[in-house]
Amino acid sequence: MDEVFLWRGTDEQRKLRPLRRKSGQFSYFDQQLGCPDWTGKSVLDFGGNQGDLLAGSDGRIRAEDYCCVDVLEEAVAEGRRRFPQARWVYFDRFNCSFNPQGIANCPLPALGGPFDLILAYSVFTHTTREDMHDLVEQLRALLSRDGRLAFTFIDPHHRSWPGDDDGNNLKWRLQRVFDADPLSDYKPLLERSRGAQWCALVGGRDLFVNDNGSWRDDAGSAMSYHVFHTAQFLQQEFPDSVIQPPVNGEMQHCCIIRPAT
Ligand SMILES: C[S@@+](CC[C@H](N)C(=O)[O-])C[C@H]1O[C@@H](n2cnc3c(N)ncnc32)[C@H](O)[C@@H]1O
Structure with missing residues (x-):
């Protein structure tokens, strides 16, 4: 079931939430970023929902170093309950699926920073092209000098599991x-x-x-x-980015961006 129905769907669908928690986001980015030393790194989990990236890091990201921003108010509240030492920010920006009542083009709230790593797993797979560009530029401006922004995307024509499924x-x-x-x-x-x-x-x-x-x-x-x-x-859209193929048995490619010089 699509993530959105777990939050905005029927009562039946919302009840399934605890059973449908995704794991693997930390391991995915750890591999895509070349297994960095995470100690003391400040991490912004953009569209981080209820913090499954933090939960899956097994302490390699400290809650104190973690900030999550999301347009789903309930997910942010749930994340805050799970990890009160982390920072949880509700971002009331319009998203036709996750936050249809939100404010179009709402700028990012003040988040502090700069951040060493800004990660967005399966977020720009749910936004318009214009939103992706606007948000990526706002996020890029929050990077520390050696920081990296990594976000996932899905190539429609890529065959993720050639052995199991001949489809794209x-x-x-x-x-x-x-x-x-x-x-x-x-x-x-x-x-x-x-x-x-x-x-x-x-x-x-x-x-x-x-x-x-x-x-x-x-x-x-x-x-x-x-x-x-x-x-x-995506390479054309972000010419100075590095595009990497999926890892961890997942279907999502990764786009890695450095701060503007
Ligand atoms: C498929 S979920 C992925 C959640 C999380 N990254 C994970 O891997 O578990 C997409 C998330 O992006 C959030 N989202 C969508 N548009 C957003 C935006 N403009 N700003 C912040 N979060 C957004 C949604 O609310 C949702 O939590």
Whole structure:
């Protein structure tokens, strides 16, 4: 189930939250960043939800050195309960899926810093292209001189598990939605995605190629919003970044950015 339904879905879906906690974010970034010495490093977990990155670090990130920012007020409150020594910041910025009541283009609140590491796992996989650029630039400005910003993205055409599944990342996502409805067929969407540099999947079924897509702002129920970028496109979008393939058996690539000089 998509993360958004665990927070904004039906009572039944929200009850599943404790069973669906993800782990592996720390190990993922540890590998992507070349196993740095984390001791005393200040870490900003952007879109960190309830702090599963911190929980998974097994003490390698100290709660005192950790700050989490997220647009889900309930997740931030839950994280604060779990790790009261860490810093938890609710960011009331519009996100069509996670915070549809939020303020469009709301600037980041004062977070202190600078930060040695700013990490965003599966956050810009749920934002528009413009939001990604605006937020990445704001985050980059918060880096210490030797700091690094690392965020994940999903390449629609990349085959993450060639042995297990002959499909690409977009097919994997579409199958999860469409398998629940045997009468529908996702293959036309897959066909349309051929050659896409990036694409957005709105509500699990509407595919927009090289476009953020559109949605109804007045939709009462939670809506999923998945954005995919090819590695080549992301490299063009952030020319001074380093793009790395997935690690840890995951499907997400990583984009690593240094402070502006
Ligand atoms: C798929 S979840 C990943 C959560 C967390 N990074 C993890 O790995 O467990 C995406 C998270 O990004 C947050 N998010 C989306 N847009 C955001 C924004 N503009 N600023 C901060 N957080 C955002 C969501 O609220 C959600 O918690």
